[in-house]
Amino acid sequence: MAWAAIRRGWLTVVLTGLLFVIATAYLRQPAPEVEPPPPPTPTHITGEFLSWKEVDPLFPRYACATVVDYETGLSFRVQRRAGDHHADVQPLSAQDTAIMKKVYSGEWAWKRxxxxxxxxxxxxxxxxMNGMPHGAGAIRGNNFKGHFCIHFRDSMTHSSRSRDTAHQVMVWKAAGVLEEQLTGLNAEQIIEVALEAIAHEDPYILEKVTQGEGKELLLQGLPTIAWLKTQSLQPIDELHFTATVQLIKRGNIKS
Structure with a gap:
């Protein structure tokens, strides 16, 4: 059993036999000092925190841009081809596709x-961004079968017409406003962020919303999780929640 404090409330999650109880209450007493991890990018680059309505005319269809991965600093060129609620883009060349795939450690993934x-x-x-080729693609010779999605502040998915929590949190991270945005969340939203950080293997974000006993165990176990999807998050009372998740561990599929 591992214990990790987040910010408000309590969350019980059963992950293939491993019970994580995540305490999310703001503590009355100061938490023990934990040295924060170094910034996740060697370049310390952040971007403007612009809304999709602002970005849409600045990055019109068929315009090109350079995508810089926040953590690795790797960059590649893309062209916007479509998208009404976010940008559907494609790598410009086979070399750009190879760099993008390197960002994802050689395996395409939906992870943000x-x-x-x-x-x-x-x-x-x-x-x-996500890292999964899907749908239509029109650039020949780029070795990319389809397009991938880039979301900005307040972007929505095309299927549900709703904001994707994981994409929005990654935008906060890229803008350098993660901690500022976290302070405005309620208990349930903080828990959602924690679960998305686990699902998308982001120790930097997970570190920001966890504290206390078991935090290091939770962070150390993060690389063993290949995929996680929250099926439901139900309130027990104002500060207690129960989450049901599906989990795929590396080398073993369970739910």
Whole structure:
């Protein structure tokens, strides 16, 4: 059993036999000092915290841009091809595709990553991308079968017409406003962020919303989780929640 404090409330999650009880209450007594991890990017680049309505005309269809991965600093060129509620983009060349795949450690994945979109007009915008080719693609010879999605502040998915929590949190990270945004969340939203940090293997975000006994065990166990999806998050009372999740561990599929 591992214990990790977040900020408000209590959350019980059963992950393939491993029980995580995540305490989320703001403590009356100061928590023990824990040295924060170093910033996740060697370049310390952050982007403008612009809304999708602001970005849409700045990055129109068929415009090109450079995507910079926030953690690794790797960059590649893309072209926006479609998208009404976020940008559907494609790598410009096979070399750009190879760099993007390197960002994802050689395996395409739906996991969100914080990125900076460097527009050709010189503006740098905070964003979030996934790493899975899907749907239609029209650029020949780029070795990318389809397109991938880039979300900005207040972007929505095309299927549900709703904001994707993981994408939005990654945008906060890329804009350098993660802690500021976290302070405005309620207990349930903080728990959602913690679960998304686990699902997207982001120790930097998970560190920001956890504290207390068992925190290091939780962070150490993060690389063993290949995929996590929250099925439900039900309140027991104002400060207590129960989450049901599906989990795929590396080398073993369970739910």
């Amino acid at each position: 990553r914080a990125v900076i979109v460097a527009l050709d007009n010189g503006r740098m915008v905070a964003a979030s």
